[in-house]
Amino acid sequence: MHELSIAIQIVEIVEEEASNADAESITKLELDIGLLSGIEPDALEFAMEEAIRDSLLEKTHIVYNYIKAVVVCEECCNEFDTDDYFNSCPYCNSLKTIFIKGKELNIKSIEILKQ
Amino acid sequence: MCGTCGCGDDEHITYRNPNNPDSHLHEHSHFHGDKEHSHAHHHEHDHSHPHSHDHSHDYLLKPGGGGALNSQTIQLQRKILSKNDLLAERNRGHFEALSILAFNLVSSPGSGKTAVLERTIREKGNDFNCYVIEGDQQTMNDADRIKSAGAPVIQINTGNGCHLDALMVNKAMKDLKLPEKSTLFIENVGNLVCPALFDLGETKRVVIISVTEGEDKPAKYPNMFETAHLCLINKTDLLPYLDFDLEKFKQIATQVNHHIEFIEISAKTGEGFNQWHEWIEKQRLIGTE
Numbered sequence: 559m560h561e562l563s564i565a566i567q568i569v570e571i572v573e574e575e576a577s578n579a580d581a582e583s584i585t586k587l588e589l590d591i592g593l594l595s596g597i598e599p600d601a602l603e604f605a606m607e608e609a610i611r612d613s614l615l616e617k618t619h620i621v622y623n624y625i626k627a628v629v630v631c632e633e634c635c636n637e638f639d640t641d642d643y644f645n646s647c648p649y650c651n652s653l654k655t656i657f658i659k660g661k662e663l664n665i666k667s668i669e670i671l672k673q
Numbered sequence: 674m675c676g677t678c679g680c681g682d683d684e685h686i687t688y689r690n691p692n693n694p695d696s697h698l699h700e701h702s703h704f705h706g707d708k709e710h711s712h713a714h715h716h717e718h719d720h721s722h723p724h725s726h727d728h729s730h731d732y733l734l735k736p737g738g739g740g741a742l743n744s745q746t747i748q749l750q751r752k753i754l755s756k757n758d759l760l761a762e763r764n765r766g767h768f769e770a771l772s773i774l775a776f777n778l779v780s781s782p783g784s785g786k787t788a789v790l791e792r793t794i795r796e797k798g799n800d801f802n803c804y805v806i807e808g809d810q811q812t813m814n815d816a817d818r819i820k821s822a823g824a825p826v827i828q829i830n831t832g833n834g835c836h837l838d839a840l841m842v843n844k845a846m847k848d849l850k851l852p853e854k855s856t857l858f859i860e861n862v863g864n865l866v867c868p869a870l871f872d873l874g875e876t877k878r879v880v881i882i883s884v885t886e887g888e889d890k891p892a893k894y895p896n897m898f899e900t901a902h903l904c905l906i907n908k909t910d911l912l913p914y915l916d917f918d919l920e921k922f923k924q925i926a927t928q929v930n931h932h933i934e935f936i937e938i939s940a941k942t943g944e945g946f947n948q949w950h951e952w953i954e955k956q957r958l959i960g961t962e
Contacts, residue, residue, distance in 0.1 A: 571756075597739060644928050653927070669746045670744070672742060672837070
């Protein structure tokens, strides 16, 4: 259940950034979560409900951008989408692929209200 | 709550030296949840950008303080694990400056991490100048075994925590006082899930699997195998009695991570340990290039 750990870390960072920006409230939070980042979407959203309780994010609208994995083939530079770790390049059949998307665990942006 | 993950309680983490089991390293608590933003603790304030503290944050406690409010979008593009990652890079810089090799050993419980370390220390302790950080939820058992094998060791008990993080390693290594050109083995908590996400600042990550486990482990726990540099396949002395398909295991692991290297070893008989020692020596040569 490391999703709860991740959720608590998100709340901590966002409260810190909002405070630095002199925010009165946080209206929106946008997260970029790669589908192969090691995070289970349902578990993260459930954990966030708990983590925001009694925090500055309690009434914040949270947007989850789930990012599909994209790999590039090291042999032929072909780029293609994937859902898992096991696929060969559809162009040259090589298994030598590296992820260029799908591993994100980022806080993209926050929308705040300030004086 | 744990600084990076929240899965345990910081106050339950203990750092113990088997030479002096009653003395604990100082463990301070830190509060980011309070709106005072006091930062009374002494560890690094690792924001991605500098800011001054000459203004008050009190208004966060008093919403609706009057006046028209403006909406503003702030692009953060900040990694959720950025605090751990920054501290891990500090650890890495320390290791590099002193030419220390640091290995993060990860595996399921019972794959033989401690047995591999015991034999490594007995065979090469003097050549490698071995130091060990042991991570377990509870007990000093592993630290006692490492101490008997002849290496200085700090035991981190994570309490409820399921992995080591960069802050724990940072504190433990300060107590170990690692000398130049030493070798640090960090034995992570036995768990193939959570430790994959937490960089400790290691030179290389080594995943250990024993042949008593299923050969589809890399398919079940791809994150761990994807982030490892070397896979030690342990307990090979048991292969004649098991159905473990070594080639199939390597094929699945290579599909997850085509850069991973394999060394087959037996901590019981010593088979393959020459190769393992050579691999460690090779990392030192790579580091000095």
